Amino acid sequence: MSDEKQTDRRGFLADGARVVGVVSAGVLGGYLAGQRGQAEENRWQIDPDKCVGCGNCATHCVLDESAVKCVQCFDMCGFCNRCTGYYTLDGLDSRDTAAADLLCPTEAIIRTFVEGKAGQDFYEYTIDTDACIGCAMCVKGCALMNGSLYLQVMHDRCVNCNECAIAVACPSDAFVNVSADKPYRLKRVALGVMRQKAGKADTAAQKLLDQVHADE
Amino acid sequence: MAAETPDLMFPVPEFSDHPIPTATIPEVQGEMGPVLDVAILFAALCLASYFTLVSRSRRNVLLLTIASLLWFGFWRQGCVCPIGATQNVALAVFDPTYVVPLAVVAFFILPLVFTLFFGRTFCASVCPLGAMQELIAVRSVAVPRWLDHSLGLVAYIYLGAALIFAATRTGFIICRYDPFIAFFRLGGNTDMLIFGSCILMIGVFVGRPYCRYLCPYGAILRVLSCFSKWRLSIPPGTCINCQLCEDACPYGAIHPPTVAQTPGARRRGKRQFGFALIASPFLVAGFWWLGTTLAVPLAQWHPESRLAEQMRLEELGIAETTTDASDAFRGSPRSVDELYQSALTRRNDFVTLGGLLGAWTGLVIGFKLIYLSVRRRREDYQADRAGCVSCGRCYWYCPVEKVRLGLISDVSEALPAGRTPTGPLVQLTAGGKKP
Numbered sequence: 001m002s003d004e005k006q007t008d009r010r011g012f013l014a015d016g017a018r019v020v021g022v023v024s025a026g027v028l029g030g031y032l033a034g035q036r037g038q039a040e041e042n043r044w045q046i047d048p049d050k051c052v053g054c055g056n057c058a059t060h061c062v063l064d065e066s067a068v069k070c071v072q073c074f075d076m077c078g079f080c081n082r083c084t085g086y087y088t089l090d091g092l093d094s095r096d097t098a099a100a101d102l103l104c105p106t107e108a109i110i111r112t113f114v115e116g117k118a119g120q121d122f123y124e125y126t127i128d129t130d131a132c133i134g135c136a137m138c139v140k141g142c143a144l145m146n147g148s149l150y151l152q153v154m155h156d157r158c159v160n161c162n163e164c165a166i167a168v169a170c171p172s173d174a175f176v177n178v179s180a181d182k183p184y185r186l187k188r189v190a191l192g193v194m195r196q197k198a199g200k201a202d203t204a205a206q207k208l209l210d211q212v213h214a215d216e
Numbered sequence: 217m218a219a220e221t222p223d224l225m226f227p228v229p230e231f232s233d234h235p236i237p238t239a240t241i242p243e244v245q246g247e248m249g250p251v252l253d254v255a256i257l258f259a260a261l262c263l264a265s266y267f268t269l270v271s272r273s274r275r276n277v278l279l280l281t282i283a284s285l286l287w288f289g290f291w292r293q294g295c296v297c298p299i300g301a302t303q304n305v306a307l308a309v310f311d312p313t314y315v316v317p318l319a320v321v322a323f324f325i326l327p328l329v330f331t332l333f334f335g336r337t338f339c340a341s342v343c344p345l346g347a348m349q350e351l352i353a354v355r356s357v358a359v360p361r362w363l364d365h366s367l368g369l370v371a372y373i374y375l376g377a378a379l380i381f382a383a384t385r386t387g388f389i390i391c392r393y394d395p396f397i398a399f400f401r402l403g404g405n406t407d408m409l410i411f412g413s414c415i416l417m418i419g420v421f422v423g424r425p426y427c428r429y430l431c432p433y434g435a436i437l438r439v440l441s442c443f444s445k446w447r448l449s450i451p452p453g454t455c456i457n458c459q460l461c462e463d464a465c466p467y468g469a470i471h472p473p474t475v476a477q478t479p480g481a482r483r484r485g486k487r488q489f490g491f492a493l494i495a496s497p498f499l500v501a502g503f504w505w506l507g508t509t510l511a512v513p514l515a516q517w518h519p520e521s522r523l524a525e526q527m528r529l530e531e532l533g534i535a536e537t538t539t540d541a542s543d544a545f546r547g548s549p550r551s552v553d554e555l556y557q558s559a560l561t562r563r564n565d566f567v568t569l570g571g572l573l574g575a576w577t578g579l580v581i582g583f584k585l586i587y588l589s590v591r592r593r594r595e596d597y598q599a600d601r602a603g604c605v606s607c608g609r610c611y612w613y614c615p616v617e618k619v620r621l622g623l624i625s626d627v628s629e630a631l632p633a634g635r636t637p638t639g640p641l642v643q644l645t646a647g648g649k650k651p
Contacts, residue, residue: 017443021332025325032308032321042317043244052547054540064403074236078226115231122229127239146224156242159293159401162300163388168519172544184241189223197238204238211241 043183044164045213048150050174053136053143057151060169061134067158068134068151068166070108070127073186075193076148079114079122085142085149086111086125103141108132129154147187155183182213250319253292257326257342260284264341265334267608268448274612281341281350289344294400298323298338299345299433300391302375303382310383327433331440335447339427339434340606346427348396350607352416353423356466364468365584367429372580373573375432380569384562386518395426423466427605438602448599448606451616455596456627458635461610462597469603470610473594488589496582500575507574508567515559515566524559527552 046057046068057068082092086109091101099107108131114122127149134151142149167175178185186194191214197205228236260280267276288294296304301324308316327338339346359367378390391397395415398404404412418425427434441447450461450470462470477485515521519541526542529535531552545555599610611617615630624630 014443014445018332018445021440021443022329025329028305028309029321029325032305032316033318035308035312035315042315050544050548052540052544054544056540060405062398062401062404062408071239071241073239075228075238076224077228078224079229080226114234115229117229117231122231124234124237126237146226152241154242156245159295161391161397162296162304163391165392165405168387168392171539171541172548180244183244194238202238204240208238208241211243 042177043155043160043180044153044158044167045176045178045183045185046151046153047174047176047185048152048187050172051136051139051151052172052174053140053151054171055135055137056169056171057166058133058135060166062161062165063157063159065157066134066166067154069129069132069154069157070134070136070138070149071152072125072127073148073150073190074124075197076146076187076190077125078146078148079124080145081121081123083111083123083125083142084144085109085138088141103137105135105137106131106133109138125149150187152184178213182211184208184211184213186212186214250317254319254322254326256287257323260288260342261326261330261338264337264606265330268337268340268606269334269446272452272608272611272617274608277341277606277608281347284342285344285347285351287344288342289347289396289400294344294394294397295391296320296323297344298327299343299431300388300394302433302436303378303388303390306379306382307385311385314385328436328440331437331444333445334606335444335601336434336437336441336605339437340608343427344400345394345396345431346424346605348399348416349419349424349426350605352419353466355420356423357421359422359468361468364428365588369577369580369584370429371431371435371438373577374430375435376573376576378432380514380573381517384518384565384569389517390432395430423468424605428467428603441604442601444601447601448604448608448611450597450599450610451614452611452620453616456616457596458615458627458631459597460613460615460631464609464613465599466609467603467605467607469600469605471594471598471600473596474591477591485589485591489586492582492585492589495585496579499582499585500578503574503578503581504571505574507570507572507577510570510574511563511566514570514573515563518562520555521559521562524555527555 058066061067082095084092086103087095088101088103091098094101097111102109108128110126110128112124112126114124116122136151139149139151164175176185186208191212194205194209194212198209260283263280264277267273267280288297296319301320304314304316304320305324307314308321327342330338341347341350374390378388381387381389393411394408395412398408398412415426422428455473457473459472462472516525523541523545526535526539527545530538530542597610613630615624615627618624618630619627
């Protein structure tokens with residue numbers, strides 16, 4: 001008899017605990033859902049204005065091949081013949097394309113001649129994304145001049161870890177969470193230029209802007 | 217839309233017939249909707265609960281385990297998982313500026329609710345980390361009770377630490393020290409791979425070492441599982457006390473029947489209970505004090521505190537070189553005083569938080585002592601409410617279950633030579649083991 005009573009009491013306590021558990025889970029879920037507002041799913045991205053090109057992106061990503069790649073913002077590029085993002089400082093004068101004179105360790109920057117104008121030669125520098133390892137050598141070099149090269153987390157590769165290993169290693173707090181439908185960033189100066197360009201019915205610029213998260 | 221003209225060192229040239237191109241960046245790929253993700257988790261939990269409690273099929277549980285390992289582990293690459301979601305939820309609760317995706321909240325809450333009703337079926341065959349260890353637990357040895365109980369406390373302390381680190385944005389340590397994520401992604405840093413390999417190697421001999429001694433989410437589920445409405449029961453009928461299930465359980469989660477206590481043992485037990493009850497507040501207070509002294513090392517987990525220290529060393533001329541972080545800080549608009557102030561505030565916060573972590577540790581130890589000194593009477597072999605992960609190995613070996621399934625006609629056929637069936641507890645020695 002006393003055994004039964006004990007079982008009853010225990011069952012009652014367990015029922016009570018269960019009700020409390022379910023209710024508090026519901027309250028917690030409701031609270032977080034209410035607080036969430038209109039925010040979307042998050043993605044990791046680099047704020048290029050904060051990035052210092054330390055090179056951690058190449059080495060700290062959990063993927064064998066880092067999800068971070070270099071992007072060229074042509075509207076900020078001077079198309080220089082003597083490009084400090086392409087050549088090492090030693091290679092600048094000789095403009096020799098021997099590997100020792102190039103900054104990029106994987107030859108992921110493609111240099112193509114565009115036009116000679118007013119005694120000056122202009123070259124276009126494009127990034128071979130498959131070869132790029134996100135080491136930021138060129139980004140650091142380019143920062144000496146116009147700073148048109150910048151790093152971005154590529155969302156066809158990024159697995160969106162809960163805690164990004166590069167974000168942990170980033171020395172300048174450049175890793176930010178952005179919404180998944182606009183998962184990229186532009187430098188602040190580039191944003192204005194891109195908007196101008198998109199205003200002139202440039203579809204490529206418009207497409208880029210659609211992918212870019214901008215907090216005003 | 218203000219037309220900003222960039223202040224460039226070299227202006228962008230205007231070419232005669234070469235428009236300035238725009239770089240293309242890839243779309244988000246390989247994405248499935250969060251709704252589908254949560255639906256699959258829900259379905260897996262339903263299946264797991266059905267297989268363990270209703271159809272009682274070890275084979276199906278095992279198949280689901282493999283499927284979960286492949287899906288949540290290797291295909292979805294283990295992220296986000298309920299274990300890590302704990303931190304997102306903690307951060308969202310303590311820091312309203314952080315917005316947690318609803319799918320993550322669902323991942324955190326669903327297994328909790330399921331555990332309240334069906335026991336730890338999530339651990340059984342949905343969690344990819346559990347699945348990995350489940351499949352390699354082949355040569356399990358029994359862990360001594362005292363060691364099992366002591367190591368089990370680590371998970372609660374880990375949970376406490378993970379919560380305060382997440383709530384203060386110091387870091388998501390559960391994700392950083394995830395044992396198998398490097399395997400799921402087929403690549404990762406060396407520390408992760410070494411840690412994961414160690415867990416795997418230990419896991420061959422000690423069943424589910426991560427789940428039992430480290431998993432912070434498992435720690436929550438353990439508590440909830442004690443209140444679960446239904447849970448795995450070993451024999452479908454009367455237990456014949458053959459001890460096969462206890463031998464089969466690699467996780468030491470099956471308790472033998474108890475024997476009647478001598479009056480002496482009963483007195484000792486009561487004394488023990490009283491001692492535990494009195495000791496608990498002292499434990500809480502002592503560990504609270506210990507925790508407050510840990511403020512500095514705890515705060516240093518936060519990158520900004522390390523940066524502040526580095527800046528200070530550089531200012532005083534003690535540090536010989538600058539770091540990337542200090543260089544970056546000098547290039548930022550923030551002032552050093554502001555940085556120091558924020559680091560000092562954080563240190564003060566961690567006095568409180570460290571104290572809380574200490575008090576929590578004391579509470580967990582005290583509770584364990586009380587729990588261990590309470591005796592429960594068992595007439596047959598029963599799965600531990602907290603420790604059982606519902607893997608279903610026990611009923612796979614249970615002779616009574618085999619009779620029910622019609623695999624054998626009499627329980628004696630399933631018993632190894634020399635082991636006598638039948639229930640009477642008389643046959644058992646004081647420790648509950650056969651001689």
